[in-house]
Amino acid sequence: xxxxxxxxxxxxxxxxxVADPQFQALKHQLEQSQFKVLLxxxxxxxxYGALNPQTRTIWIDPLSFDLGIAVPVLVxxxxxAAQTCKGKGKGNIAPLGLTLEPLVYAQPFWLRYGDIxxxxxxxxxxxxxxxxxxxxxxxGLLRQYCTK
Numbered sequence: 001x002x003x004x005x006x007x008x009x010x011x012x013x014x015x016x017x018v019a020d021p022q023f024q025a026l027k028h029q030l031e032q033s034q035f036k037v038l039l040x041x042x043x044x045x046x047x048y049g050a051l052n053p054q055t056r057t058i059w060i061d062p063l064s065f066d067l068g069i070a071v072p073v074l075v076x077x078x079x080x081a082a083q084t085c086k087g088k089g090k091g092n093i094a095p096l097g098l099t100l101e102p103l104v105y106a107q108p109f110w111l112r113y114g115d116i117x118x119x120x121x122x123x124x125x126x127x128x129x130x131x132x133x134x135x136x137x138x139x140g141l142l143r144q145y146c147t148k
Contacts, residue, residue, distance in 0.1 A: 033146035085146035
């Protein structure tokens with residue numbers, strides 16, 4: 001019984017920070033671009049966020065709020081959303097051709113992918129996610145590629 005109470009308390013704590021105005025603004029912009037943002041653990045074990053381009057569904061693990069990384073995680077998935085829009089949907093996802101330099105400390109996160117296409121996609125997402133002006137950058141990318 002004690003175990004269940006701990007889980008319930010953790011879940012409630014994780015839900016409270018959703019009022020973060022930066023998170024809410026980006027979530028709203030994604031929803032305006034026909035993406036569904038779910039506050040739930042992603043289907044991929046160990047991930048804090050995920051996107052399914054076929055269904056245009058984004059998962060953000062509620063634990064990311066407790067860790068203080070919810071906004072960067074949503075930014076990362078929003079870059080993938082812009083890549084989905086550029087790829088014209090239906091599961092196609094295309095690199096945006098960003099010329100930003102990735103921060104050195106972010107490189108291990110995207111260099112681990114063996115597939116060059118996936119590596120390009122992740123490089124862009126991790127690069128934008130780690131920029132100081134990440135919200136402005138990703139908002140502009142969503143307007144550029146996802147606005148009809």
